[in-house]
């Protein structure tokens with residue numbers, strides 16, 4: 001019997017927790033959290049534990065596939081890797097020859113392992129790299145940038161030392177990051193208060209010391225009133241504001257009409273409740289985390305909600321503080337050279353981006369652009385033709401609104417490729433499917449975690465690939481070899497790691513003992529005085545020149561949300577602890593735990609519709625309908641219905657998920673055009689549906 005223990009990185013969701021994998025006779029026996037990261041507490045979440053089921057799942061693409069029928073018909077020709085990569089490279093070269101490299105577009109799932117494929121895009125000369133983030137956290141990222149010139153990840157959430165944590169649009173105990181959850185649990189045990197502001201009582205609300213149910217779409221009103229109360233009662237940190245905030249007077253003036261009494265009428269939350277809450281916050285300051293949100297692509301004013309949250313953190317002095325949002329350290333901050341980047345091998349493409357970011361819209365960050373605007377460019381073939389699109393670990397047909405429209409937009413493509421480890425709506429609709437090895441079967445690039453205690457980490461292969469799949473670096477190497485980019489061609493992953501570590505003074509052996517290389521002994525809390533923001537004044541700027549130059553106000557007056565018409569409900573959604581987005585619903589273990597989603601509907605509303613708990617109901621919008629079971633509950637606001645995202649699969653290859661539950665994104669007609677012009681993200685919750693008892697005829 002052979003036994004080994006491999007340090008690796010979980011790939012069941014976007015968090016990428018460091019893990020330890022026990023392997024016996026070439027089989028994965030057990031997966032636990034990497035013990036060298038104390039906040040993992042040796043744990044993984046339910047999805048992390050179900051990695052073995054993914055590994056053994058025969059219902060995932062097993063070889064490269066080239067489309068034999070129409071797009072989406074599900075007719076495939078099996079191909080060898082040489083055939084598939086030849087096919088893709090030939091098409092890409094054709095597109096490049098006919099329309100220029102800029103006609104090649106690519107999107108991924110973001111994260112720490114992108115360096116090589118982004119270099120590949122730079123190498124072939126296209127500016128059209130996008131990621132999923134306009135469907136997720138763009139608004140909060142842009143909010144952070146607009147105030148501090150630094151992205152949202154310039155600070156950590158110091159849950160461990162917090163005295164009061166506020167979750168608004170953030171369901172931390174179901175939308176899980178294992179280390180954050182463990183740290184918050186520790187803090188709660190030590191007496192940290194938890195406030196949850198949500199449209200429904202989720203699991204986080206069940207653990208909260210205060211839960212406020214808010215009317216959907218009115219969070220900005222609530223937050224403006226919080227700012228009003230902080231300023232009016234002089235509860236804010238005056239010293240901090242004087243030293244580090246620019247434009248306070250404009251804020252003070254702007255906020256005058258937004259009293260707690262005014263907000264009560266919008267939000268349904270009593271003025272006295274708001275006042276007590278603010279008083280408590282001020283007492284706990286600066287060890288307060290008002291989480292700025294994560295899946296913030298919800299409303300047309302979500303960007304301003306995120307901005308108001310950062311402003312509140314600044315008023316409380318918690319921005320930059322221990323127990324609040326302290327600054328993270330990068331390798332250079334601790335005297336270590338960073339990883340050598342493949343991206344630096346090539347010059348930046350000179351072409352403008354197809355999505356308009358950086359030239360038409362200068363208030364948006366260049367890097368990942370806005371994928372929904374790339375799709376629009378594909379539809380209109382403007383500002384120039386886009387003819388090839390590679391969805392790399394990305395499923396836009398599940399993750400963006402109105403998939404039928406998106407399919408039509410993609411009709412203009414000569415080549416649509418999906419690189420994936422499971423079936424997805426996008427893979428099913430592609431011309432070529434390139435199966436990625438699961439994370440247990442592949443190595444990844446070495447990555448950097450900027451943190452209070454920064455580290456490098458690496459994913460190692462725990463077991464050999466079960467099917468004919470390849471690792472990311474092998475796929476990119478294969479394409480690079482065929483597209484004349486010899487710098488990106490590697491036969492051995494060790495050589496690739498060596499390239500990355502060249503300037504660090506480390507070798508890959510330095511990762512053997514722990515699976516990671518710590519760059520500092522202890523958590524480092526930077527002094528605020530030593531910190532400079534990336535703004536003109538070097539301070540947190542309430543007034544943003546960039547926003548205003550792009551026709552967006554720095555301080556936006558509140559506008560009430562659209563109210564649902566009689567008989568309609570706002571469609572809202574979120575995550576559960578058992579599933580990741582749309583790609584675990586067919587996982588044998590997780591499907592068993594939760595095979596379908598339900599429609600949360602308020603008890604009084606259900607009574608009006610004669611709907612009882614567990615009844616089959618029909619959800620409709622513009623003549624489109626799907627059925628789902630009702631979950632009748634007092635714990636959701638009457639204006640909204642809620643589903644867990646990711647269900648309603650209709651791919652024949654996925655027998656377990658097929659036909660179960662409802663796909664929220666299909667009830668967002670026209671949704672690709674409804675987006676936040678200041679923050680950039682799609683506004684997914686600006687859609688309404690009707691509900692009726694029983695199955696539609």
Ligand SMILES: Nc1nc2c(c(=O)[nH]1)N[C@H]1C(S)=C(S)[C@@H](COP(=O)(O)OP(=O)(O)OC[C@H]3O[C@@H](n4cnc5c(=O)[nH]c(N)nc54)[C@H](O)[C@@H]3O)O[C@H]1N2
Pocket residue numbers: 013014136137168169170171172174175176177197198199200202214215216217218219293294295296298572573574575576577578579580581642685
């Ligand atoms: N188990 C699990 N964990 C995950 C993921 C996963 O798929 N599964 N995905 C990861 C990813 S990519 C992300 S972005 C994060 C997302 O993390 P979160 O953003 O925390 O997760 P969500 O469940 O989308 O939404 C949070 C809450 O917003 C509430 N909400 C909806 N509308 C409103 C409103 O108008 N006002 C207020 N105040 N609340 C509202 C929902 O009811 C929900 O409880 O989770 C990450 N972690």
Ligand SMILES: Nc1nc2c(c(=O)[nH]1)N[C@H]1C(S)=C(S)[C@@H](COP(=O)(O)OP(=O)(O)OC[C@H]3O[C@@H](n4cnc5c(=O)[nH]c(N)nc54)[C@H](O)[C@@H]3O)O[C@H]1N2
Pocket residue numbers: 011012013014108109132135136295392393394395396398399400401419420421422423424436438439573574575580581582583645646664665684
């Ligand atoms: N209607 C609606 N739309 C939403 C959301 C919603 O709640 N409702 N949520 C939004 C959010 S927060 C996000 S982040 C996006 C997510 O949208 P996506 O980023 O498209 O979601 P994932 O399911 O994470 O997509 C990853 C795809 O890559 C494949 N894959 C390949 N390799 C790997 C790997 O190593 N690990 C993982 N995990 N996957 C791999 C998976 O099989 C899957 O098909 O969707 C957004 N869209």
Ligand code: SF4
Pocket residue numbers: 010011012013014015016017043044045046047048049176177178
């Ligand atoms: S949160 Fe869970 S699924 Fe996501 S990386 Fe960590 S263990 Fe894996």
Ligand SMILES: [Mo]
Pocket residue numbers: 135136137294295
């Ligand atoms: Mo997300």
